[in-house]
Amino acid sequence: MLKDYSGATRGNRLNNVPEHSGSLWLRYDANGYAAKDGFSAGLGGVAAGQREGDNANSFQMPGYVRMDAFLAYKHKIGGSRITAQFNIRNLLDKEYYESTDPDSNVAPALGVYPGAPLTAVGSIRVEY
DSSP, rough: OOOEEEEEGTTTEOOOOSEEEEEEEEEEETTTOSEEEEEEEEEEEEOOEEESSTOOOOEEEEOEEEEEEEEEEEEETTEEEEEEEEESSTOOOOEEEEOOOOTSOOOGGOOOOOOOOOOEEEEEEEEE
């Protein structure tokens, strides 16, 4: 367990630090593993367990699981590699609470940050 051993919060769990967390991704490359050209797609999840909302451990944030996905295409043109990628975060559009800000000017329970809803982002990367 991660605990704070200093000051008035001695022995309390650290805020925003779950005891259990992790992520798992599955990736498929259409032209073979780590192909230099072609399509690739991935699906993954991020999980965080229950965690304390403030340094005094006066309230707990619920755990969550968030699903993400991506689709990408890589192509080499001359000496440059171009990658076009489309990412989706929170694929199932679930409501969850990502963190708190115990140092804000409001009570910590009022400084709770919800996770972003379903979000799509496209990008183009050029490597030369």
